[in-house]
Structures are given as C-alpha cells and as structure tokens.
Amino acid sequence: MDGLTHDSSILIIGGGTWGCSIALQLARRGYRNINVLDASEFPSPIAAGNDINKIAEEANPPSEDDSDENYMWNRIHQMSMHAWLNDDLLKPFYHSTGFIMAACGDDAYKHVLEYAAEEKAELVPLKTADDFQKTMPKGVLTGSFPKWRGYWKKKGAGWLFARGALEAMHTESIRLGAKYVTGGLQGKVDSLIISSSAEDARTIIGAKTADGADHKADYTVLAAGANSDVLLDFKKQLRPTAWTLAHLPMSIKEARIWGDLPVLYGVDRGFFIEPDEEKHELKICDEHPGYCNFVEVDQEVRSVPFARQQIPVDAEHRMRVLLAETVPHLADRPFNFARICWDADTVDRFFLIDRHPEISNLLVAVGGSGHGFMTNPAVGVIAVDALEGVMELRLQKMMKWRPENAVGRDWCATQNRFGADGKIMDLSLVKDWTKIEKPNERS
Template sequence: MEQAADKSSILVIGAGTWGCSIALQLARRGYTEITVLDGCSFPSPIAAGNDLNKIAEEANDPSDTDSDEDYFWNRVHQIAMDAWKNDPLYKPFYQETGFIMAAVGNDAYKHCLQYAEGEKAKLKPLNNAVDFRSTMPEEVLTGSFPGWRGFLKDTGAGWVFASGSLRAMQAEAVRLGVEFVTGRSEGKVAGLLYSSSNDTVLGARTADSTEHRAAWTILAAGANSDLLLDFKKQLRPTAWTLAHLPLSPEEAKKYRNLPVLYGVDRGFFIEPDTEKPEIKICDEHPGYCNFIEVNGELRSVPFAREQIPTQAETRMRQLLSETMPQFKHREFNFARICWDADTVDRRFLIDRHPDLRNMIVAAGGSGHGFMTSPAVGVMVVDTLEGTVGKRLRKMLKWRPEISVNRDWWDTQGRYGADGRVMDLQKVTEWSSIGKVK
C-alpha cells in the first residue's frame, strides 16, 4: 500500500479541465496550500475544455463485467455522471437530450454495432433518412442521410456545457482558497525543479524565474505535459477541428433539446450553446499531429491556432449537406484546432511517477477528458492519498512498456477523413473563418 500524502502544499501545473477538477477536489478534501500554474489567462483559449459543449453519456454497472477495460470505463463514467447529475456544482451544466451514434462506412458501422451490443439500455435502430428525421423536431434534420445507419439512445446521455462548468470549477476552487497564477510570464512553467540527486520533484520554475516549491507536484497540462517531462512515448499530442455555426434567435429556439448526433466517420453537432445562438460543428477523423524532430526524435508538438485546415471545413460542409443542408452554405463565425494527448490504449495516465518522488502525472485524456473530468479529480487525489482501487490503479498506471515501438500514425480505432492521422506540417491551406476579409 502506498503511503498517503499529508495535507501539505500542492502545486498543480495546468489550469485546464483536469487542472481545475484536481484543484477543486483537493480543496474539497481539506488541502489548504494549493497553487495552480498556467501560461494563459483563465480560461485558457487553448484549453480543450474551454468549449461550447461536450458529449456526455452514462455507463453500464461496472460490477457487471469481468473485463478490466470495460470495468475501467464504466467505473470512470459512473463517478463522472454521478457528479453531473447530482453534485450542485456540476448539475446545472448537464443536459440529458439523448444520443445518436451512427456511421456511413461499413467498418465504422461495425463500431456502432459493437456499441449497441454492449449497451444495457434499449436503443432504437435508425436505418434510413425517415428514421433519423424522426429523432428531432420537423425542419431540423432535412438531409437525405445517404448510407447512414445507427442507433438512438434517448435517455442516459446528452451533453455538458463545457466552458460554463470549467469556469464554475475554477470559481469554486478559488472560493475554497486555491491560488491560480496565470500568464505568459508568471504562470508559464519553464521547467520542473529537481533535488540535487534528481530523484525528487520540488516544484516548478516559471518564465519570470520564480520558483514555486511544494511537497507534491501534479502535472496536468494536457497536450503540453509532454513538453515538461519525458513520458517515454506514452503521450501523442493530437488535434481535432471545430467551427461554430451562428443561428438567429428564432432558429436557436427550434434547435433546442436535440439529441447529440454523432457520426463516427462524419462528425457531430450538439444543440445551440446556452449563452450564444451557435452550434458547434466537428468533423470526425483520426486526428492531426504536428510532427517535428525534437532531440533527434519525431514528436508531435501542440500549438494554438484559431483556424482549421480547409479540408476540415470541407468535411464539415459534407456533414451539414447530409444532415442539415439548410446550413451547408452558411458561413462559420469561429474555428480552431483543439488538442488532447493520446495514450497508446486511450486509457488515462494517472499515477505517482515511478522514478521521481513527490510527482504525480495526470495526462492522456485521449478524447475522453472533459466528460469524465469530475472523476479525474477524484482519481488524482485518490492517487495522492494512496486509496485508488486495485482495478482502477492497474488501468491508470505508468506504462511505458507498451509504447516502446509506438506507431505515431496509429488511428487508434477512429474513423473519418481518409482513415489516417494527418500531419499539420503538410497542411497548405487554412480557413479564414471569423477573420476580416
């Protein structure tokens, strides 16, 4: 059994989704000396969680499976959804609207069938355009849905208001005494601080040369975590693409309370934002990486950009053409690339570092990081206190042995686009969405 940490000083690197969840959970459990560092002002414009909305879905009972993999995801979703449905802080941001999983290609549809077979809830098959249109009010899904097949889960799923809940987590953490130090100088971490023997992390040094020392350091910097610590190829920073479709106030009323429509090889959209009449549109693909050589090795290095490749916009137009053609020519008013960090098996990496004392890593959202963020905070603090359950700990552990010969181009079970991971270094045309022409 690991030795539990006392209620001493904690330094959290990263004020994104996971950093805020971790800080909040620490404060709720009575830790009083908590500092969070981030190189951007809050909320960070590059944080994946600073977004309109994210898909959320309940899981099956984790006790019903012998598979460690299934147990892991069901247990994580169980913890997270308990917070989204019952915690007064999170509850206002969850909308149970239902969820449609569908596909066009045969391989992608097999993924939908596997999803349906694993569901305990009763699902409605959707086999043609009439079926899809019946899931939403008249005049919403006017497309012909060529080749689309899928399933509707009308309860136990929906979406969460991402940026709203991110701000709520941070505000409550501040109310409970957490200090957030942000900005390109005072908040940006330039490097970790090590003991003279290099076996203990003492904190971090920021760009203004300030040393922030703490009894424990938690690295939760998302896709940027890989820049601060050698993860031994366990993380691959990967980007996805999104745009916002503006609606009139009258249109927005018609598009409320809609099931999330997710095409695993096309993309997805969620009903209008609660603050502005805009729908988030995402094209689906195995991801973009930014491959450059770092110290003689090929690495994907994240960067911020409020533009997307023109090919991504074309894919979004195809999604609209097939589902809501009334919007296929409407100009988007915002776009950006959104980064996460993929592990080889797409499970999270939350563990005490095996070679560095007083260091906890919390990374590898792998596309599941926001919806499960309430659970992440719990699991990280349980890791700090040495109370993580045996089965969860096994699935969360530091595991470089499975990344030794990692294929950086592995699609990791994702579909869409040309069925391959794309390199941002090879993108020649970027959209001008939201830019002055």
C-alpha cells in the same frame, strides 16, 4: 504519498479541465495550500474544455465480472455521471437530451454495432433518412443521410455546457482556497525542478516559470494536457493530437427550434450539438483519427501542440459534407469561429494517472485521449486518491505508468478512430487554413 497532510503544499501544473477538477477535489478534501500554474489566462484558448458543449453519456454499471477495461470505463462513467446528476455545482451544466450514434462506412458501422451490443439501455435502430429526421423536430434534419445507419439512445446521454462547468470548478476551487497564477511569463512553466541524492534518487521540488521564478512545493501534479509531454519524458506514452471545430451562427428563432435536441454523432462524419443559449451558435466537429504537428525535437520526431483559431481547409470541407448530408439548408452558411483543440493520446487510450515510479512526490494526470471532459469529475477524485495512496486497485492497474506499451510506438496509429481518409494528418504540412468572417446580424 508519504508525509502528505492537509498542510502540505501542492503545485498543479495545468489549469485546464483536469487541473481545475483536481484543484477542486483537493480543496473539497481540506487541503489548504494549493497553487495552480498555467501558461494561458483562464480559460485557456488551447484547452479542449474551453468549449460550448461536450458529449456526455451514462455507461453500464461496473461489475466485478467485467473485464479490467470495461470495469475501468464503467466505473469512471459511473463516478462522472453521479457528479453531473447530483453535484450542486455541476448538475446545472448537464443536458439529458439523448444521443444518436451512427456511421456511413462499413468499418465504422461495425464499431457502432459493437457499441450497440454492449449497451444495456434501450436503443432505437435508425436505417433510413426518415428514421433520422423523426428524432428531431420537423425542419431540423432535412438531409438525405446517404449510407447513414445507427441507433438512438433516448435516455442516459446528452451534452455538457463545458465552458460553464470549467468556470464553475475554477471559481469554486478559488473560493475554497486554491490559488491560480495564469498567463504571461509568470504562469508558463519552463521546467520541472528535480533534485538528486547521492543514491541517485530523484525528487521533484516544484517548477520554474518563464519569468525565472521558482515555485516550490512538497508535491507536484503534472496535468498540463497535451503540453505535459514538453515538460517530462513520458517515454512515448503521450502523443499530442488535435481535432477541429467550428461555430455556425443561428438566429434566435432557429435556436429555439433547435433546443433540447439529441446529439447527432457520426463516427466517420462528425457531430453537432444544439446551439448555446448565449450566442446561439451551433458547434460542428468533423470526425477523423486526428491531427499531429510532427517536428524534430532532440533528433526525435514528436508532435508539438500550438494554439490557432483557424482550421485546415480540408477540415472545413469535411464539416460541409456533414452538414450537406444532414442539414443541407445550413451547409453553405459561413462559420464565425473555428479552432484546433488538443488532447494527448496514450497508446491504449486509457488515462495515465499515477505516481511517477522514479521521481518522488510527482503525480502525473494526463492522457485524456478524447475522453477527458465528460469524465473530469471522476479524474479529480481518482487523481487525489492516487496522491493519497487510496486509488482503487483495478483502476490503478489500468491507469498506471506503462512505458512498456509504447516501445516501438506507431505515431500514426488511428487508435480505433474513423473519418477523413482514415489516417493521422500532419499540421506541419497544412498550407491552406480557413478564413473566418464576421457573421451578418441575424434576427
């Protein structure tokens, strides 16, 4: 942006996965006046990155012959995995354990076949219960895997210790000079401060927080995830969408057996990843097109995010089905934690990282669309490149401000996601929520 120097004041709205990555990248490039605002204490209970683990997968190397879409994803994955494998700050959090992608329904299996056709790494076909069971130590996968079909990618994939990585980025950015104001009224942004000139040109000069304070800056980065849509008119480019997860307590002995396992991902069932080392909890997610919270705002229907450490009873039922089909010996064990977590979907599920075309000095970095955590090292680089005006042209083309794509948007589009009843679900209609009980002591 014109006039940007290492002494320029930069305000980042959002201290979650992308906000921390952007703050870290700015600090690493020598910017000396970085301030971050977030409504929640760090780490935010609503942030999708505040989690014990996330799926990570290497992609094909980008090629100039790729379609623009394939080039974008291959380049983002290349940049991200280079960081997870080589950055001294981040590489302790990547576990290269392998990845299983499978499906039960025919439509979902077609998606798996498309994935396999484009994958250049060696894939092992999985067609029977015995095939699936042999991917893990004896006694882990005890289910009959009815209708499951898929592939096992032994190398070039695994999982990330998400919360650990998020905390590391946060700590390192502070060490390098970034300042965070989080939680309470002092961190909650109520509105953007935008000035208008006589020529009707608009420039952002900061943000106002709920305590009445003005936080002025030369440049502002809006990276507030699903909450970004509340602060700026994105012209229907963003749809806040939620997913559901739960934790299953395991004994120390069980956790040892379950160590270093490939991620098991059912495109229309859900997934689980090996237990964390600290609390020995198995994270389980059901797979579905997503939940929205549809409410009327200014005479328009919008999805508005909210935090809740419970999940709909229907989501728990789907998780129990996943467990019954794969690890039935755990299917009835009570959960000891559950929550909904939010992201923001763009229409095409490509990121939206661009300078605002009508508001000077504003950069938006939003639209994780379910890909946000694994790719966050690349997002930090790309966002700062965009701020500096040196973003790769092919990436810029795919991640630009594009409201023309959202004209007449179908808020209930499944966007190539499977599971549940194959439909977007409405949290405003949910009546029954899970009751999470404290787990029994296990040894």
